Amino acid sequence: MSFWKSLFNGQSSSASAVTAPPPPLNGNGQEGVIETKVFFSTNKEIDVYELEELCDAVGWSRRPIRKVKKAIEHSFIVVSMWEQRGQYRRLIGFSRATSDHAFNATIWDVVVHPDYQGQGWGKSLMRQIIKELRSEDISNITLFADPHVVNFYRNLGFRPDPEGIKGMFWYPNSR
Template sequence: MRYEVRDELPTPEEFIALRDAADMAPRSLEAVERGLPNSVFGVTVVDGETGEVVGMARIIGDGGSVYQIGDMAVHPDHQRQGLGSRMMERLMEYLEENAPEGAYVNLMADVEGFYEQFGFEYTAPASRGMYQRM
């Protein structure tokens, strides 16, 4: 198989490069260096032909009652290969094995119709997500 999903986080440089390639909001190197080690769990996708990290996703949270899936990105040159699904499957496997019963798992859905296949539901109108950028 050309791509391998690994239970590991990207380097800060890989993290920044993948977010940039996927046209996601930028993060500073300082923020990434501080934040990545605090991840609960993460995966990368490595291209077996080049050894390049071409995908990533991670879980953040308190490791008990609240988890958030985030920073899911696949380099555009490697999209449409099922890599996002493979990463989500691994993240969900981790949560099923490690998250206590009743734990709350959330995410910001930026791809219409993708996360529903993994059991996620929109919170509106019962609640609405909010954010503030520092």
């Protein structure tokens, strides 16, 4: 836990970098070791086509690029997660939060590339966005979790329906 803890309690910065183990050698084992890093960025100037590729990889429905751009622009915090191997940089995770910049934030669009799932990178991404929100003095951090990720968020300190508070969605046709 010490890695996550240090990441979480670290100084607020727009990017944190950690060095991951080098990739396994392939073929005849003659390659040199390529340094591999995973880092986070809060830069909103993200390539939305690269983001779309990431969302495609997890099977999300396509959304109009224009609206995705607008949503990112008007999100309070955007945290993207990148893997860098030598000169090559790849978007491997993304999350963003809407907020009133004072009390509340709601986290949306948490996505981790399937190649990086199950290895703690999702937790790392979430801890990073929580850290960013806390550094902005946001005390009420919320989200809406699909059933299969409720336990993932629970392990990060999120509680479902605390004191009976219910997340609700408006359906125009159900009125």
